[in-house]
Amino acid sequence: MVEERCGNCVNYSPHVYYPQVGRCLVFSTGVSESDSCDKFKRASIDELLNALGGEGSVYCTTCGATLVDEEELKAHSRNHRLAIRAVIDEAIAEEARAD
Amino acid sequence: MGFSELSLILGGPQGSGLETSMLVLSRALAYRGYGVVADREYYSNIVGRHSYIHMSISSKRTPRSLTYPVKLLVSMDAETVFTHFKDIESGGVLFYDKDVRAKKVTEIPSIEESLRSRIARDLKALGAGEDLESVLGVLRGRGVTTIGMSFQEILRDLMKTFGIDPRSLSRYVSGIITSSAALLLGLDREALKYGFERVFAARAKLVEQNVYVADSVWRELKSYEGLLRLDYPETEFSEVLVATGNDVVAIAKIVAGLRYQSYYPITPAADESFFLEKYEVSEVDGTIVGPIVVIQTEDEIAAINSAIGASLAGVRSSTATSGPGFDLMVEGISWAGMNEAPVVITYYQRGGPSTGLPTRGSQSDLLSSAFAAHGEFAKVVLSSGDHLDAFYDTVLAFNIAEKYQLPVIHLLDKFLANSTATIPLPDLGRVRIERGLKPVPPGTYKRFNLEALISPRAPLGTPGVIMWYTGDEHDEFGHISEEPENRVRMYSKRIEKLKLVDEEVPGDLKLRVYGDEGGDFCLIGWGSVKGVALDAVDEIAKRGFRGIYVDVKMLWPFPRRELLEVLRRSGFGNVVAVEHSYGVNIADLAAMAAGVQIRKRIAKFTGRPITLSELTQALEKTLTSDVDRVVISYGG
Numbered sequence: 001m002v003e004e005r006c007g008n009c010v011n012y013s014p015h016v017y018y019p020q021v022g023r024c025l026v027f028s029t030g031v032s033e034s035d036s037c038d039k040f041k042r043a044s045i046d047e048l049l050n051a052l053g054g055e056g057s058v059y060c061t062t063c064g065a066t067l068v069d070e071e072e073l074k075a076h077s078r079n080h081r082l083a084i085r086a087v088i089d090e091a092i093a094e095e096a097r098a099d
Numbered sequence: 100m101g102f103s104e105l106s107l108i109l110g111g112p113q114g115s116g117l118e119t120s121m122l123v124l125s126r127a128l129a130y131r132g133y134g135v136v137a138d139r140e141y142y143s144n145i146v147g148r149h150s151y152i153h154m155s156i157s158s159k160r161t162p163r164s165l166t167y168p169v170k171l172l173v174s175m176d177a178e179t180v181f182t183h184f185k186d187i188e189s190g191g192v193l194f195y196d197k198d199v200r201a202k203k204v205t206e207i208p209s210i211e212e213s214l215r216s217r218i219a220r221d222l223k224a225l226g227a228g229e230d231l232e233s234v235l236g237v238l239r240g241r242g243v244t245t246i247g248m249s250f251q252e253i254l255r256d257l258m259k260t261f262g263i264d265p266r267s268l269s270r271y272v273s274g275i276i277t278s279s280a281a282l283l284l285g286l287d288r289e290a291l292k293y294g295f296e297r298v299f300a301a302r303a304k305l306v307e308q309n310v311y312v313a314d315s316v317w318r319e320l321k322s323y324e325g326l327l328r329l330d331y332p333e334t335e336f337s338e339v340l341v342a343t344g345n346d347v348v349a350i351a352k353i354v355a356g357l358r359y360q361s362y363y364p365i366t367p368a369a370d371e372s373f374f375l376e377k378y379e380v381s382e383v384d385g386t387i388v389g390p391i392v393v394i395q396t397e398d399e400i401a402a403i404n405s406a407i408g409a410s411l412a413g414v415r416s417s418t419a420t421s422g423p424g425f426d427l428m429v430e431g432i433s434w435a436g437m438n439e440a441p442v443v444i445t446y447y448q449r450g451g452p453s454t455g456l457p458t459r460g461s462q463s464d465l466l467s468s469a470f471a472a473h474g475e476f477a478k479v480v481l482s483s484g485d486h487l488d489a490f491y492d493t494v495l496a497f498n499i500a501e502k503y504q505l506p507v508i509h510l511l512d513k514f515l516a517n518s519t520a521t522i523p524l525p526d527l528g529r530v531r532i533e534r535g536l537k538p539v540p541p542g543t544y545k546r547f548n549l550e551a552l553i554s555p556r557a558p559l560g561t562p563g564v565i566m567w568y569t570g571d572e573h574d575e576f577g578h579i580s581e582e583p584e585n586r587v588r589m590y591s592k593r594i595e596k597l598k599l600v601d602e603e604v605p606g607d608l609k610l611r612v613y614g615d616e617g618g619d620f621c622l623i624g625w626g627s628v629k630g631v632a633l634d635a636v637d638e639i640a641k642r643g644f645r646g647i648y649v650d651v652k653m654l655w656p657f658p659r660r661e662l663l664e665v666l667r668r669s670g671f672g673n674v675v676a677v678e679h680s681y682g683v684n685i686a687d688l689a690a691m692a693a694g695v696q697i698r699k700r701i702a703k704f705t706g707r708p709i710t711l712s713e714l715t716q717a718l719e720k721t722l723t724s725d726v727d728r729v730v731i732s733y734g735g
């Protein structure tokens with residue numbers, strides 16, 4: 001049985017660099033992966049496939065990668081942590097370089 | 100007793116607030132009177148890749164070089180520890196995020212495959228596992244103090260207390276790492292707060308929240324306060340600039356009276372133009388000075404040509420670029436040579452060829468600058484050894500360009516451009532603006548009057564004055580002419596101006612000798628290797644070798660007389676050249692221009708800065724063996 005904490009919830013959106021903290025997509029607040037609440041919904045493969053259909057992509061927290069098709073999603077889902085999307089830090093834009 | 104000199108690394112993912120951390124910590128240290136130099140190493144255009152700040156701190160002066168191993172590694176993530184754990188000296192300290200202790204090196208997608216297997220191999224050889232916890236064990240075994248904190252707890256607390264949006268978390272992670280570094284170094288919280296205030300300026304909330312982070316760090320790590328305490332500062336700074344090389348050059352351009360700057364954005368040059376954009380209109384004591392027109396053009400061809408246009412209109416003008424951009428500019432430089440147009444090209448070298456290593460440093464464009472553009476004409480190439488030199492040399496570049504009516508290339512590099520340092524305020528009393536403007540004689544104006552090498556230069560639009568400019572060979576008025584006698588005179592005039600430069604520019608501005616002559620060796624280099632070269636000369640003196648460093652500041656026309664004079668005094672023995680390139684091309688330029696053979700060469704071309712430890716070792720090797728060529732490559 002999966003532990004009912006934010007880190008395992010489909011509505012947890014991990015920070016791109018510090019995935020131990022992120023955003024709750026239900027309450028739109030900052031949470032940490034060890035937080036919990038009664039709206040917990042497991043990040044099951046069906047939920048993620050659903051999100052892929054709706055959003056066009058899902059995020060693999062383990063790989064730090066955006067996944068865009070079902071095959072990919074299924075392959076990563078075996079051993080990796082997946083989320084609907086990541087929280088992109090605003091400092092990224094400030095530090096990204098032109099070349 | 101604390102440390103009078105200390106070196107540290109702050110590391111984390113690109114785009115996660117590392118630059119902010121460098122700025123906060125540098126300002127806090129400067130506020131308390133410490134000297135700092137910090138190099139920034141980062142990947143190009145790839146967000147999330149490992150980047151780091153390599154910093155030297157001194158209680159006595161502004162440090163001149165970076166060195167390994169470091170006393171302190173402050174990591175934002177597991178990758179930083181895996182990449183740099185071997186760089187921490189025994190007795191040093193590692194600060195890390197406790198939440199990632201279980202992370203394995205094989206699980207970090209942003210590490211390049213070859214590096215990942217090298218680290219895994221190293222860990223295996225040490226008998227350690229692949230996870231961060233094992234690395235911590237290895238470090239403790241080497242006498243390194245490992246200090247962990249849960250970033251998650253601090254960030255969670257912040258989000259709950261202030262309702263912070265998770266999108267801005269990196270600003271607080273930078274708060275965690277600057278606070279822990281400050282605490283370990285024995286800096287007080289007031290200095291740290293000053294750092295936050297300077298960097299976050301008008302955003303008072305961010306300052307307050309970062310102070311809150313600092314308080315949390317202080318509470319949790321209280322027992323480690325001052326573990327790496329710096330000595331009480333003995334510097335004589337009353338005021339210092341904390342600035343990058345890009346900033347310093349931009350400031351100097353304003354001081355020099357720049358009125359037009361063009362650019363096409365390119366790393367590592369663009370920040371100079373961004374800085375100038377902020378000061379297009381400056382006010383001093385209620386009076387508007389300037390304005391400076393800064394234009395982002397569609398490409399580098401337009402950048403150089405518009406700068407030349409501004410110069411013809413009579414103002415001080417320049418452009419700033421890097422290798423790929425400079426290559427596009429060379430036809431324009433040739434046109435400037437033909438038309439005797441004063442223009443300054445600030446050239447920040449990076450790793451080539453082609454796009455190469457866009458965010459890494461190099462000095463591999465020396466020959467390309469000295470010999471750029473078709474045809475023969477006078478052109479000057481200057482270099483600068485450090486931030487303060489770069490300030491004065493920027494003014495000099497404009498003075499030479501205008502006095503001799505020719506293009507000047509100010510050849511710098513990424514190491515200087517992107518490193519932040521505490522810089523004593525430049526002595527403005529030393530600054531002279533020499534425009535070399537001569538009154539336009541009465542009568543018919545001849546723009547290219549052959550009576551003297553330097554003709555009177557009237558700006559476009561001068562009432563009653565007519566002039567013609569063309570890329571073709573021309574007569575004294577500027578009209579196209581293919582007549583052989585005119586060709587010979589005009590051609591010679593354009594080249595022979597170089598003799599004037601050679602004769603009139605003071606020797607000290609062309610070449611500088613550091614150290615006591617009459618020793619065992621002469622190390623020769625140019626540009627940003629100056630700091631590390633000076634430190635290596637000092638360091639190797641402790642091992643019994645006395646020598647000098649020769650900083651070639653004017654690269655073209657090459658200071659032939661000045662170099663020969665120095666080498667003659669030192670008996671031409673044991674000359675060693677050092678450069679960030681494969682060829683160590685300064686040696687070849689010296690051979691061509693001064694007829695001296697420099698066989699011993701120290702080369703580095705990884706794109707990472709030359710550090711004190713490796714240069715001293717390489718220098719010793721060239722002095723004590725028959726080895727002529729040493730290639731150094733330390734740093735990730």
Ligand SMILES: [Zn+2]
Pocket residue numbers: 060061062063064076080081
């Ligand atoms: Zn994955």
